[in-house]
Amino acid sequence: MSDADDGDGQELGITESKSHKPGEWYAEVVQKAELADYAPMGGFIVTRPRGYAIWERIQEHLDGWFKDSGVQNAYFPLFIPESYLEKEKDIVEGFDPEVAWVEKAGHEELEERLAVRPTSESIITPFIAQWVRSHRDLPMRLNQWCSVVRWEATDTKPFFRTKEFLWQEGHTAHATEESAWDETMTRLGQYERLYEEVMAIPGLTGRKPDHDKFPGAHTTTTIEALMPDGKSVQAGTSHYLGTSFAEAYDVTYTDEDEDERVAHTTSWGLSWRAMGALIMTHSDDQGLVLPPALAPEQVVVVPIWQEDTREEVLEYSAELAAELDEEFRVHLDDRDERNPGFKYNEWELKGVPLRIEVGPNEVEDGEATLVHRPDGENEVADRDDITGAVGDALDTVYAKLYAAAEETLEENVREAHGRNEILGTLGQHGGYVKTGWCGDEACETEIKDQIAAEIVMVPLDRDEEPVHETCGVCEEEAEETAYFAKNY
C-alpha cells in the first residue's frame, strides 16, 4: 500500500494541477481537505467541520472588531414579505430575479408570499425606523451573521458561488452623511485588515462603477483580491446608501433643535467567498495551505520511531505537544497504524502550517525539526525554547504567504491604453489592467463582450487624477481610472 492510498483503494492526495486545471484542482482541494461537499440540490454545499472551523475563526476576528467599534448583533427573520421588498424599487429590481419564494406552509397557501432573504435592508430598515426617534439614538449599528439565498443560475463553486451562503450583514443609521461615510470606510478598512492580517492576502480597495453599485446605494466600496489564475474576487463590500433607504422606509429623527430629519444609512457584508479566496490563494498541488491564524490545527507533531525507540520518542513527543498546547492549537499524531510518510501527506493535504518531526536523533540531541507547510523549508529548534521557536516559525509562515500573494498582486497590475492593448494585456496576463475611463458603461461593455473582463473598481478618491487623459476604450476625455479584470 502506498503512502497516498488510504487502504480503501481511494486516492487521498490531490491529483489535479493548480496551474493547469485551476477549477478541477480547487474542487479537489475543497473536498479532499474535508472543507465541504456538494449537497443533493444543485448550487448548495455542505460545510464540513474543517471548513466551518475556518469560518468560525473569520467570524471571531471580524465580530470582535465590530463590537469594539460600536456594532451590536441582532437577528431578523429569514423571510421578508413581498410588500416589504417592494418598498425600495432598486432592491426589488436588483434581487427579484434571484429570490426563492415560500408560498405554501403547513398545508396552507399564504396570503402574501415570503421571500427567503437575499439581503435584509428591506426588513431591517423599517425596524431601525421604529427604534430611532431622536439624534441621541444615532448612530445605530446592527449586524447579523446568517445565511442568505440568491438563486443564481451558474455553476456551483464551493464558497465562491453557491445559492445559499453564509455571511454577515451590517446595517447602520446616522445623523449625517459624514458619519455614514466614515462608517462605510471603517467597515471597508476592517475587511482589508481581515484579508491582510488574518488571511495573508493583500487587497485592493476601490469603488464599484455606478452601473455596478448595490441596488439603491449611493456608493459601493469594495475590496478586491487577485487570485493566482489572474481573476479578481470581490471579497467584501461596504455601501454608503445615502438617504434612499431611509426615505423608502421612513427612518427619521429629531435633531437638537427638535426638527425632523432623514437619516443616512449604510450596509456592508462579507461572505464565505472570503474562504474561497483563502483556499485558492495559498493552496498548492499538495493540498490546502492555511495561514496560522485560521488553521484548525496550527502545529502537528509527528513522532518517528522504530520498535526499540518507540517509547522514548512517544514520551518526548507527547511532552513537547503538551507544552506547545498551552500557546498553540496542536495535534499529536501518534497513530500506530499509519507510517510517518502517510501522516506528512495527510497533514499537508489538510493545510497544517507547521509540522514538527521527532525521531530518535531529536530525542538524543534535545531538539525538534520544524517543517514549514508552504515551502517545505525545515529548521532544527532547541527543545528548551520550543515555544518561542514555534511562534517564530508560524510568523514566518504567515510572512511567506503574504509575500507570495503580494508579489503576485504587484506583478499583475498593469497599465494599458487602447482597445487592443487592453484586450491583449488581459488576454495574455490576466490580472488588473488600469486605464483611463470616460465613465460610460458602453466602454466596459465593449471589452466585456470580447474577453469577459469588466471594471471591477475605480479609485476611492473621486478627485484622483485618471491614469490617462483619455478613455482607454473610446478616447474621449477620461474621468477616472478603471481597473479591468476577469472576475469570480
Place this chain on the structure above:
Amino acid sequence: MSDADDGDGQELGITESKSHKPGEWYAEVVQKAELADYAPMGGFIVTRPRGYAIWERIQEHLDGWFKDSGVQNAYFPLFIPESYLEKEKDIVEGFDPEVAWVEKAGHEELEERLAVRPTSESIITPFIAQWVRSHRDLPMRLNQWCSVVRWEATDTKPFFRTKEFLWQEGHTAHATEESAWDETMTRLGQYERLYEEVMAIPGLTGRKPDHDKFPGAHTTTTIEALMPDGKSVQAGTSHYLGTSFAEAYDVTYTDEDEDERVAHTTSWGLSWRAMGALIMTHSDDQGLVLPPALAPEQVVVVPIWQEDTREEVLEYSAELAAELDEEFRVHLDDRDERNPGFKYNEWELKGVPLRIEVGPNEVEDGEATLVHRPDGENEVADRDDITGAVGDALDTVYAKLYAAAEETLEENVREAHGRNEILGTLGQHGGYVKTGWCGDEACETEIKDQIAAEIVMVPLDRDEEPVHETCGVCEEEAEETAYFAKNY
C-alpha cells in the same frame, strides 16, 4: 416630567402585573426591555441587540462544553429536498404539517420542492453515512447553530413559540448502543448544567412518554423547567434514535473484524425557548431580571451629584467603573439629561443584576452602595475592595435567583391519585402532579381533555418503582410514574 416618562409621553415602565396577567406582563417585559419586537408576519419576531446578546452568551457556554466533549460544528443547507425528508417515515409524518415549502425560485418552478428545514436529521444523516466508513470514524459528532421553521398555527409568544426559531441541533453516530446512549445523557446533562449554573433555574430531567417522542426516536429525554405561572417548559431535548435513522439513511461502518454494522445515532437540541424560560422565571413587575452570567451589563454605576459636587462624583465614579471593567461588564451611566431616579428605573427594567450608587457621601467615605436587582437589598462596600465586593454581590444575586426558583419548584411537585384528585390539584396549584401510570395514552387524554395538562415526563430510569401501585387515572397496574403538567 415623571421618572417613568421618557419625554415623548410614552410610558417606559412595566404596567402589567406578573401574578395577575402573566401573558401580557411577559409580552411587555420582552418589548420594553428591548429584547424583541414582533415581525410583520404573524408568528415571527425580531431579536434586538439586548435579546441577541443573551443568546450569544448561552451559545458561548454550550458551544464551549460541546467542543470540550468532542463535538465539531458544521453547516448544512437551509433547504431539504422533499425526497430526503420522505426517507424516514416518522420524520415526514411528524413534521409535514408544519413545513414551509419553496416551490419557485428565480422565476422558475423547481423540479422538486424544497422544505425549509424543520430539523435536519434527514439532510445530515445521509452525509454522516457518506463520511463514516470504519469504526475508526466513530463516534462522529456534529452540531450546527441555525434557525429552523415550523409552521405551528398557534399564538406567537416571543422565544416560547415562534414559527422561526434559533437553536442548535447536534447529530451523532456511534458504533454501539451504549456509546449512543452515553451521548444522549451527556448532552442532557449539559442542558441541565446550562439551566442550573448559568440560567439559575433548577430543571427536572426525564423521558417523554412513548406517544410523545421525537418522530422516529427510540427514547426522547427532556429537561423541564417550571414557570412561575405553574406551567412546564420543555427546555431542551436529547434523543437516542436507535438504528432507525441509520437504517433509513444507510449509516453503516466496518468493525474491527471487517464486518459491516449499522450505527446508532442521536440528536439533541436546545432553542431560544430557553430565553423565554429565563425571562419568565426571574423577572418581576419592575421588568427584566437576569443572572449575572447572561446579563449584557453586569453592573451599572450611577453617579448622584449636585451642581457643586458634580466633578468629584463623576471622577470617582469613572475611576471605579474603569477598575471594575477589568473583571466585569460595566456601564457608567453619566448622562446629564437624566436624573438618578430615571436611571434606576431604566436599568431595573433592563435587568442589570447590580447597581452601584455613588454620591458625595460615598466619595467622602471612600465607599460605594451596591443594590441587588432581584430584591433591592443594598450594602455599602469599601472602595478599596470594590472588585471583591462586586464579585461577591454578583454571586449572591445568582444564589438568590436560584434559591427562589428552587423553592417554587420544590413547592410545586405534588402527588395525586385518582382522576378528581389529579384534576383538582392541577387546577388549584398548577405545577407538576406525580401519579402512577399504566402507560396507556388514553389515560393522559382523559386528563388533557378536562384541563389541558399532559404527561410532560416520566422518570429516566425505566426500572424505577412507580410512585403508586396503580394508575392514577384508570386504576390498572402502574408501569411508571407520570408527571402531569400544563405546558408551553
